[in-house]
Amino acid sequence: MSDPSTADQPPRRMTWQKRAIHDAVVDRHDHPTAQDLHKELLHQGIGLATVYRNLAHLVKEGHIQAVSHEGEIRYDCNTDQHAHASCTVCGTLWDIPLPESVEQTSSEILSVEHVTLTLHGVCRNCTA
Numbered sequence: 083m084s085d086p087s088t089a090d091q092p093p094r095r096m097t098w099q100k101r102a103i104h105d106a107v108v109d110r111h112d113h114p115t116a117q118d119l120h121k122e123l124l125h126q127g128i129g130l131a132t133v134y135r136n137l138a139h140l141v142k143e144g145h146i147q148a149v150s151h152e153g154e155i156r157y158d159c160n161t162d163q164h165a166h167a168s169c170t171v172c173g174t175l176w177d178i179p180l181p182e183s184v185e186q187t188s189s190e191i192l193s194v195e196h197v198t199l200t201l202h203g204v205c206r207n208c209t210a
């Protein structure tokens with residue numbers, strides 16, 4: 083007996099649009115916005131409303147994460163708990179591991195469900 087509702091399973095029953103959007107997020111690790119994904123999927127005839135609707139489903143189903151960053155929603159193929167580092171010049175967003183102290187300092191919250199942590203600074207490329 084297998085449990086079809088497990089979030090880690092590869093998504094099976096998807097429309098081709100949803101699968102294309104899913105694959106577009108998973109293929110890139112630069113935290114694209116819905117507009118970025120739409121640009122990439124435009125040649126397949128997928129409209130922006132379809133991109134938004136399917137991204138919302140994919141987030142709800144746990145296949146991807148939505149990250150709020152400087153007033154924008156960026157989509158993240160990394161569904162593990164992690165922190166981000168962001169360059170204030172070029173806007174690049176990287177995944178970084180969560181500091182261990184997050185778990186140790188959360189005495190107010192018994193079980194941490196979600197952490198939002200972003201380090202802001204100037205990256206190596208932009209300093210050069």
Ligand SMILES: [Zn+2]
Pocket residue numbers: 169170171172173174204205206207208
């Ligand atoms: Zn930079």
Ligand SMILES: [Zn+2]
Pocket residue numbers: 113149158160164165166176177
């Ligand atoms: Zn991330």
